[in-house]
Amino acid sequence: MATLRKHISLFIILCSTQLVTPQATLNSDSVQRYIQRAEELQDQYKYEESLELAKTALQNALYNDDSKSKAHIYQIIGKNYEINGDDQKAIRNYVKALTFSQISKNKVLETDIYNSLATLYVKHEFTVKKGIQYFDKSYKLARRVEDTVRMIRPLLNLGSFYILKNNYSEAYFNLSPARKLINENTSNLDKTKLNSLLGRYFLHLERYDRAEEHIEEAISYALLEINNESISNQTKSTFYEELANLYKAKSSLHYAQEDYKRAINYNEEYYRSKLRAIDIKNLIELQRANIKYEVDQYQAKIKQAEFDKAEREIQIVKWQMSIFLGVVLILISLAFLISSNRNNLQKKKLNQDLIEKNKELKSAKETAEQVSTLKSQFISTVSHELRTPLYGVIGLTSLLMENPDEKKKSEYLESLKFSGDYLLALINDVLQLSKIETNEIKLEEVTFDLRSLIEGITSSLRTKQKSNRNTVHINIDPKITNTLIGDSVRLSQVLINLIGNALKFTTDGNIWVSVVCMEQDPEYYVLRFIVKDDGIGIPDNKQKSIFENFAQVKNQNQEYEGTGLGLAIVRKLIQLHQSEIYVESVEGLGSKFHFDLKYKKAMKSEETLAATGINLSVGTTNFNILIVDDNRINQIVTQNILKKKGYTCDVASNGIDAISMLKKEEYDLVLMDINMPELDGLEATKVIRTFNSTIPIIALTAVEEGEVKQQALAVGMNDVIVKPYDTQQFFQTIMKNISKVKSL
Structure with a gap:
């Protein structure tokens, strides 16, 4: 009884305040208290009271021309309508709130309203695009005010939206930065x-x-x-x-x-x-119904306040009985609702299982159709890209066999090499993409020098650089004083693709390759790799699709050919490092790609050389090398490359011959093929190590390095060179392995 009287007294005070308010103007502090109270009522499910109080505060905010308060009040009103399912009224009030937040330059409130509007817009087909734009604006505003909590919300909302639309690539594009923003305050x-x-x-x-x-x-x-x-x-x-x-x-x-x-x-x-979620929602609805019922009774009681005390006492008793009966009826209804809901769930369980199975079958059918389409696209694209250079190889070979003029011979040979290089790049791209898709690639940890790696890449691309008359600039942060530990092969593949693209799409221009130290501690660097050019640029509508498989094949500009696999491979390799690549480009002004990778620190370059004892100057010595290869053409190619350097060499056609020759004569190094008849390279190496434990043996093979390296090292080989190879790298590997033996 005492509690009931207390509630009535509080309600009379509130109503009295509301009756006075329209006749008197509230000051700024009073308006803020009304706003705060309206939010509290909203949290207590008292939406009608919250709405009335907000409207009262709005009248005074309009009278005082207080844009900041108007923005806040319209947001509260919009949220009330949104909670109660009236999207159109919610949007109208959110739009007003947005306008006044922009006038008052309240960036935090503007961020929240963009997010709220976007949530409503993406629910409707005709405003989805606008909703996505508003999520993006909410995120950018939050980033501008450095509010991490508000940066995360639109990213999560976009991720959820794209997951529902089965657009997983775009979903991860938003979830990846959200993951980096998570902290102890989230x-x-x-x-x-x-x-x-x-x-x-x-x-x-x-x-x-x-x-x-x-x-x-x-x-x-x-x-x-x-x-x-x-x-x-x-x-x-x-x-x-x-x-x-x-x-x-x-x-x-x-x-x-x-x-x-x-x-x-x-x-x-x-x-x-x-x-359980449904039960709690039903309980909330019951609380809302009970609150509204109490409010109606309070109003009825105020009207009876003019009657005498005895009549008021009677009305109080009636009111109490009504409340009791109302609560009993509501509880009975709730119990009936829960019981009915459980029965319906049991009845619908079997139907739901059938629906799920049908969805799975439908999904499997769609997947099979998608795989078939991708297979056809893959075969068509690769077939075209293989036949084009093969036509050049066959045609140019025929012309050379017909003994053309000496003037033409150099031109034909250069074109022949270009076609061969193109074929090799295509095969490498296809194999690389296949391995990534099947999760066969594992990141390795080796020590490497960053500057040497980048300079080696630019040197290998010198022909492409000269053909388009470009200049490459290399800038490495002076803070990077250590050699690095990481997967240098994957980093090389990423940079070769990015620098190669920059050279291909730039003419008479500049390419900048920069490495910036973003963070460091005693053990690690966080490095930002930037490849920038002033070439033709990328149109806005293609900046997202360039990372998809065969994206360039759709390019109607025939001046630039390619498989369109390069950037797809780049993105997947960077994602293997738990990172992401970003592009900024203006059509006609150039492009900029950047990504961040984390590497362990190793010894300094001079310490590494001292520790390994490598002296590359021994490469000028006239070495005697044994070539072990069953393929006659490969023998001729390797022999001529070595002789051009001034080395002497002998040839063995299989492992048995190689063992015999090594027992009879001294050699400085062995280049050993893996797959050979009679006795393969791995077995031959095992035998050689029984009588010669020091001679360097390098596997010279066409098998992928990742597939053979572990086996090669296990049987006693010192290194692996994959055919076809870069000549400069070929001799560096030979000199490195011979120098290790010579320095002992």
Whole structure:
């Protein structure tokens, strides 16, 4: 009874204040208190009271021409309508809030409103594009004011939108920067959503370990908040919804791995969490109904305040009885609703299972059709790209065989080499892409010198540089004083593609290759690699598609040919390093690509040379080298390359002959083919090591280095050279291995 009287007294005070307000103007502090109270009522599900109080505050804000307060009030009104499902009224009020936030230059509020509008726009087909633009504006404004929390929200909303649209590439494009923004101040709800979306992304890629890692982390955050007694029912319901989605993803994960028992168990967890979310929502609706019912009774009681005390006492008793009966009726209705809901869930379970199976079959059919289309596209593209240089090889060879003029011979040979180089690049790209797609590539850790690596790459591209009359500038941050430990081969592949593209699309211009130290500690560097040119640039509408497979094949400008695989490989290799590549370009003014990689610090360059004891000056010596290869053409090529350097060499056609020759004569080094008849290179090396443990043996093979290197080193070989090879690198490898023996 006392509590009831207290509530009535508070309500009379509130109503009295509201009756006075229209007749008197509120000052700025009073308007702010009204705004704060309207937000509190909103959090307590008292939406009608919140709306009335906000409208009262709005009248005074309009009278005082207070743009900042007007923006805040329209936002509260818009949120009230959004919660109650009236999207059109919500949008109208959010638009007004946006206008006044821009007038008052309140960037934080403007960021929130862009995000709220975007959430509503993407729900409707005709405003989806506008919604995506507003998410982007919200993110950029948050970044400008350096508000990490507000930067994360639009990125997560975009990631969720693209996941629902099955556009996983765009989803990751937004989730990747969001992941970098997560810190100790980030809410558990944002952490739950981010890890949930990343889990679904990696599940789509069939990277099940990564998917399970993110899903488990999201579940831990959700369970932590669900058990938090201080959070509101609305927040708890949201976490149960997230938890249900996570268990659904977990079920799909185990189903994809054919662990059907665990898939079924997690599917049951999904239904339990979903039902719990529904129960909490029903409880919230009950609270709202109960609050509205109390408000109606308070108003009825105020009208009876003019009657005498006895009549008021009677009305109070009637009111109490009405409240009691109303609550009883609501509780009965809620119990009936829960019971009906459970029965419906049981009845719909079998139907839902059938629907899920049909979805899986439909998805499998769509996947098969997509694979068929990609296969046709792949065959068509590679067939075209193979036949073009092969036609040149065959035609030019025929012309050379007909003994053309000496003037033409050099031209034909240069064209022949170009066609051969193009064929090799195509084959390497196709093999590289295949390995990445099948997760066969593992990052290695080797010591390398960054400047030597970049200068070697630019040197190997000198012909392309001269053909377009370009100048390459190399700038390496002086802070990078150590050699690095990492996968230098993958870094070389990335930089060769980026620098090669810059040279190809630039004429009479400049290419800048820069490495900037972004962060460092005693053990690691975080380096930013930048490749910039002043070439033809990339149109805005193609800047996202250039990283897709065969993207360049669609380019109608026939001046620039290629497979369109290079940048697709670049992006996938960088993603293997848990990073991302970014492009900035203006058509006609050039392009800029940059990405960040983390490397361990090794010894300084001079310390590395001292530790290894390598002296490349021994390369001028007249070495005696044994070539072991069963292919006559390969023998001729290798012999002539070595003789041109001034080396002497002998040839063995198989492993047995090589063993015999090594027992009879002294050689400085052996170039050993792997696949040979009678006795292959690996077995021959095992035998050689039984009587000669010091002679350098280098595998000279056409097999991919990653496939053969471990085997080669295991049997006693010293190094691997993959055919066809760069001549300069070929001699550097020979000198490096001979110098190690000579320095002993």
